[in-house]
Amino acid sequence: MSSMTASRSRFDTAAILAGLVIVCVGLSLATMAFAGDRYVFNTPNLGIPFGFLAILGVRYSLGFAHNRAGDIALGVVCAVSGWFLIRAAHQFAGDAAFGFWALVCALWFSFWLFVDRLAAWRLSDPSAARVVNLLIPLLFGATLLLLWELIVTGAGVPKVLLPAPSEIWVRLVGSVPTLWADFQQTFVKAVLIGYAVGCGSAFITAILVDRSPFLRRGLLPIGNFVSALPIIGVAPIMVMWFGFDWPSKAAVVIIMTFFPMLVNTVSGLAASDAMQRDLMRTYASSYWQTLFKLRLPMAMPFIFNALKINSTLALIGAIVAEFFGTPIVGMGFRISTEVGRMNVDMVWAEIAVAALAGSLFYGLVAMIERAVTFWHPSMRR
Amino acid sequence: MTDIALPASRTANPFAGLMAGTTGPVIVVVLAILAIWYIAAVSLNAKFQIEIYERANQVDVPFSQLVTDTLAQERPVLPAPHQVIAEMWDTTVNKKITSKRSLVYHTGITLSSTLLGFLIGTTLGILLAVGIVHSRVLDKSMMPWVISSQTIPILAIAPMIIVVLNAVGISGLLPKAMISTYLSFFPVTVGMVKGLRSPEVIHMDLMHTYSATRWQAFWKLRLPYAVPYLFTSMKIGMAASLVGAIVGELPTGAVAGLGARLLAGSYYGQTVQIWSALLMAALLAGALVALIGVIEKQTLKYMGMDR
Known part of the structure; x- marks a missing residue:
């Protein structure tokens, strides 16, 4: 297998990446790492790991270390070098010169090489393969964070523009009570209630609409059209109608989630074959039996598609609605006021919370989907 | 039944x-x-x-x-529908297009940042999809992040992006367009990955027996197969792009654009103004999506893929 792919592709990505690592490390040795005549030689905690990186790079480009032990060694060296590079960057924050950037590039290429090697592993054990498949995107994310930290501290980007991940983390840990209160106001009250009511009412409407072909033909194009509209614009109106507290935000979420759910459920209910419905009829099953035993299960992939779309829409709706007026708590409120006060690290902390909440919410819906629609072809492995 | x-x-x-x-x-x-x-x-x-x-x-x-x-x-x-229509008529036909009271002026500003963002987003989305389809590393490491990037409520940080970019000196169209870009690249990437992978194995094998290079297989098989997917996802991307542009206009101090119109309306309780801006946004979204639909029909006809 591997020999076939190697012969088909004209170049070997790993060898190229390893070569780039060597070139970058070489460049960094030849040039000044930080302003003020600090070379890589003068800062030993930089030189040692990058020496290792270069050696491993040579081994890769010559093709010695193409085994798992070599890959893992590469990963460990990458992590250690990253750690030392961050420490050095903080020590001489804002003084980065050409050599430093060469080292950052070397680190980036070696992480890339590591991920490339990891993706090429062929594991027979399915659970180990799953762990590796989870590890790869995590490593990718970690690399992005690492580069962000290095570039921001190395170039001395002002905190007002873009804080480093470490600063955001400090702020996040330091203001847990505020974040928790905002989370409760926005997520637990507005998002969850709005999501449940919006999706639930759309589901019931869809089942009612489905009984009348006339309504179905009339509502489906309109529902499709409305799903494409910038519904978020109703936020100021809802704030006027329902006041500043969470009910107005929940109302925005209800309106935003209603139409995707309606359209998807209606088209999902039409997903069963005529043959299958005929079979149900030969069993002399009633409308409700057909609905619960055939049509709703067949509609589940569509319904979960809408639930997943809505899980992200709901959070966006609630946060944006808060820009139009809130009590003094809430994620959208915090973001807009802290931007005004130039506390950008607090804004990023809030975003991190929102992203985490959004991802977990999405992941939860996806997990339930996997359990409910286990029979669907897209779920099979 | x-x-x-x-x-x-x-x-x-x-x-x-x-x-x-x-x-x-x-x-x-x-x-x-x-x-x-x-x-x-x-x-x-x-x-x-x-x-x-x-x-x-x-x-x-x-x-x-x-x-x-x-x-x-x-x-x-x-407001009743006829009030909204009257306000729209008043602000589109009875005002000069360059006037700040003209809805056409505000719509034009929103439209320009929507289109710019959509263009960048679609290009980025297609490039990402091509990378993901052709590289196993990108597929494994990037695809989960493309999906989870959309669980980040980017609209929530749209105001901050605008303010920060303004502080750096980038102002005007580009910051708003960047938000549109972020929102519109996702549907295009996902749709194109699906589309570029949609040729059946037997067709890929046929290309292989012709000893076609990856490049040739891409241009002659994968890309034509992906075109219908591209148009479907471009419609979603366009709608998302408009939402991004409108929300991007909220924090610019209510200067210009449909979003600014919404915000100004909500500050001064001008409900008729809010509804007319909203209706205008809806018309704009409908027109843009319909435009893509027309292009789709023509392209598929030209390619001989229409039904």
């Missing part, structure tokens, strides 16, 4: 054909929505109107006058 109510096409009813398609039902539903809108406008605005009457010591106001008064308020809770 559902097919009991067959359309009575055999009878001589001239509306039967209309009602059997989608046009008739859609018209009926739209009319129903308008009717509900009017009823809601009357009932929501009635409370304030009655208060006005009480203050003016008017008693025994006839119901018909109450209805006409509720539909002609200056700042109604819910």
Whole structure:
């Protein structure tokens, strides 16, 4: 297998990446790492790991270390070098010169090489393969964070523009009570209630609409059209109608989630074959039996598609609605006021919370989907 | 079950054909929505109107006058459709296009950042999809992040992106367009990955027997297969891009654009203005999506893929 792919592709990505690592490390040795005549030689905690990186790079480009032990060694060296590079960057924050950037590039290429090697592993054990498949995107994310930290501290980007991940983390840990209160106001009250009511009412409407072909033909194009509209614009109106507290935000979420759910459920209910419905009829099953035993299960992939779309829409709706007026708590409120006060690290902390909440919410819906629609072809492995 | 109510096409009813398609039902539903809108406008605005009457010591106001008064308020809770239409007519036709009171001017500003963002987003999305389809590393490491990037409520940080970029000196169209880009690249990436992978194995094998390079297989097999997917996802991307542009206009201090119009309307309680901006945004979204639909039809016809 591997020999076939190697012969088909004209170049070997790993060898190229390893070569780039060597070139970058070489460049960094030849040039000044930080302003003020600090070379890589003068800062030993930089030189040692990058020496290792270069050696491993040579081994890769010559093709010695193409085994798992070599890959893992590469990963460990990458992590250690990253750690030392961050420490050095903080020590001489804002003084980065050409050599430093060469080292950052070397680190980036070696992480890339590591991920490339990891993706090429062929594991027979399915659970180990799953762990590796989870590890790869995590490593990718970690690399992005690492580069962000290095570039921001190395170039001395002002905190007002873009804080480093470490600063955001400090702020996040330091203001847990505020974040928790905002989370409760926005997520637990507005998002969850709005999501449940919006999706639930759309589901019931869809089942009612489905009984009348006339309504179905009339509502489906309109529902499709409305799903494409910038519904978020109703936020100021809802704030006027329902006041500043969470009910107005929940109302925005209800309106935003209603139409995707309606359209998807209606088209999902039409997903069963005529043959299958005929079979149900030969069993002399009633409308409700057909609905619960055939049509709703067949509609589940569509319904979960809408639930997943809505899980992200709901959070966006609630946060944006808060820009139009809130009590003094809430994620959208915090973001807009802290931007005004130039506390950008607090804004990023809030975003991190929102992203985490959004991802977990999405992941939860996806997990339930996997359990409910286990029979669907897209779920099979 | 559902097919009991067959359309009575055999009878001589001239509306039967209309009602059997989608046009008739859609018209009926739209009319129903308008009717509900009017009823809601009357009932929501009635409370304030009655208060006005009480203050003016008017008693025994006839119901018909109450209805006409509720539909002609200056700042109604819910403006009636004809008020919104009148406001739109007033601000589009009766004002000069360059005037800041003209809705056309604001729509033009939103449209330009929507289109710029959509263009960048679509290009980025296609490039990402090509990378993901051709590289296993990108597929494994990037794809989960492309998906989870959309669980980050980017719209929430849109104001901050604008403010920060303004501080750096980048202002005007680009910051708003970047938000549109972020929102529109995702559907294009996902759709294109699906589309570029949609050729069947047997076709890929055929290309292999022709000893086609990856490049040739891409241009001659994968890309043509992906075109319908591209247009479908471009429609979603365009709608998302418009949302991004509107939200991006919220924090710029309500200067220009449909979003600024919404914000200004909400500050001063100008509900008619909010609704007209909203309706304009809806029309814009509809027109843009329809435009892509027309291009799609022409392209597929040219490629011989239309049905």
